[in-house]
Amino acid sequence: MTERLSAQIAFLKEADKLKRVNRANLLLDLSRPENAAEHCWHLALYALVFAPLANPDVSIARVIRMLLLHDLVEIEVGDHPIHEDHDWAAIAAAEERAAERLFGMLPADQVPQFLDLWRAFEAEACPDARFAKQLDRCQPIFQVLCAQSPVPAHVQIVRDNLSTGRAAPMREDFPQAYHHALSLLGEATQRDTQEVARRLAFLCEADRLKSVYRASRLLDDSRRENSAEHSWHAMLYAWVLADHAAPGVQIDRVLSMLMLHDIVEIDAGDAPIHGQSDPTLMAAKEDAAAGRLFGLLPPDQTREFNALWREFEAADTSDAVFAKAIDRLHPPIANLQNGGGSWVEYDVTMEQLDQRVGVPVQKGAPDVWAWLRPQVRSALSR
Template sequence: MNTDTPPTRLEQQFAFLMEADDLKSVLRANQIMDRSRFENSAEHSWHACLAALIFAPLATDDIDLDRVLAMLVLHDLVEIDAGDHPIHISHDPASVAALEAAAADRLYGLLPAGQGAAFRAIWEEFEAMQTPAARYAKAIDFLAPALQCIGAPVQLDEERGIVERNLREGRATKTKAILPDLYAFTKAAFEGTPTDPVMQARFDYWCEADRLKSVLRATPIRDGSRPENSGEHSWHVMLYALTLVDHAHTEIDPGRAIRMMLLHDIVEVDAGDTPIHGAITPEAHPAQEAAEIKAADRLFGLLPAGEGAALRGLWEEFEAAQTPTALYAKSIDRAQPVLHNLASDGGSWRTYDVTLEQLEERVGTKVARGAPALWPYIRARVTPWFEANRG
């Protein structure tokens, strides 16, 4: 007789979320803009989401931007098993499709059945590219590598050759009918001809945001091999917000929560990351807050005035943590690093000599405010580590 207890809904959801962390180790063919390393698929997913948001004024009225963002959060998860397939290398489409379908079976199969089916349907809609939302999301994904190349201060001949062929005869040509203004801007920027100033302002903001991929956090990725960066962290907490919404303390706006997670760390481009277990003196908080406001002034100020103000409003709502949606988003942001530290045998808890009581005070109370069911689950799992290592 099988006496195994079936996993709870939360156990299934967290199994999926922790497995998703492996997307941070899938390397793409293109580099981040400072040319220091190759980009990974998690931070690409975050940057594609940001492009979808800032170029949203180009979208037609029939496009559901919340669904677009969900597609771009999920679209590359299958690469955990199937790998990335660069556009300039020949592949057998049928073989790739089979690999990705098997990956989708496994990854979305980790979730509770109904949720796994819903997430897979979002991914399949994106792949089919038939709905207005999927066409918009695909167009962003097709143009993002070209924009990444164009935005880099140092241009590489081989990479420019790939972009030129893609814009002339590759899949990027499909975007001409979907986002003609963005395709025209990309082509003009690539060729060095004059561009529309409003489009240029949006692009300048997107390029500045690329630097978030080089802001290192105190928490490692789950295998402990390196620190997590704030770009890939932002993607991961977007996925958390999408996955755990049924555990919110009250009714919230899920799409707004995901947008908050997309933007919440953008000020770290200038202000850097402040570990929650690090600089906690009374003097440190006001200084960090001032640095972040100054960063918000500069970064959101790069966008056209009304657009920058709208995005800054989302960031300020998250920081204030007064609305139900912001409280949920804050809870998600606090929950994710705890599980990474546990998976990596202590992570930043060892670095900062953290106790369970400190974790409860700094993290637990905030998680419980916006997602009450999460903290008892998480605390039960971290307590044995603290008893063994801080007893």
């Protein structure tokens, strides 16, 4: 068990590097480039939100998993903007090598699950992969067109992409999104795109989570982590460590909980686990935030997302207990790597960690806490 868990955590620590891979896209407020990790989280959210618009043969759970891992190879090969000239065959070969190395870090029985899913996305040869690809193509388009003040050069790239570029297949494969993009460009379209527009309002608001910074820091200690990339990493943790969950835990529900769990921080802000925030006041702020943010969605999804978020907060189901354990697990592993991080900043004791981290992790993933606690204790003693 120790060897298996060590391999899983080694892979998850390597994945942290995706937070330092910048893309050509900007955040909606134009403040900085979007990084590949928060892009993966946003795409997973796109999949959950646009699920009612997918074909009946599409498995949204599988689409979400594809989108969580699709850009991990960029840790080694970097991002390649579609409007630039590249040797795409060489890039594909390099990405294949990167995928084999990265997913090869996992225990042998998990390697095929991840590698095959990544290859399926790349091949675009099944309904799930085709829908995932269309989301990957439309999210950057809406990042440009829904910005506060769209960058003219980026708008022209979008026009070219929709007409003759990689996004052109959206005309047939995802027509609602394609025609909504045309309407945002000021072009006439006869198609009703309200189903996209209503959901896109929520997705654009969710972009603000990329600017909510946490007490925890990246593994290389270069900066604080934001809540969007934390949510992506927590989802990846839950998937990789699924075999440490209690019997009967539904990992796809856990992934959805972790995808949504911090969205309320857009309004309420982050409340560091070792900080001094008032729990009652914070709970009220988060409850109001959930009402406003999920209220941007159509009524059915408002109820669905609210229920998932509240289930996570209450942590009284086996799915939510495991989700809470994963949420608490991620920061200590980063702190072990970066020299203490928030433990140093907040002068944290082992007693505090046992209570604030150990209790929920022990409850949801006892084997993981048994493996982690001696490392934490040793680090704090130093």
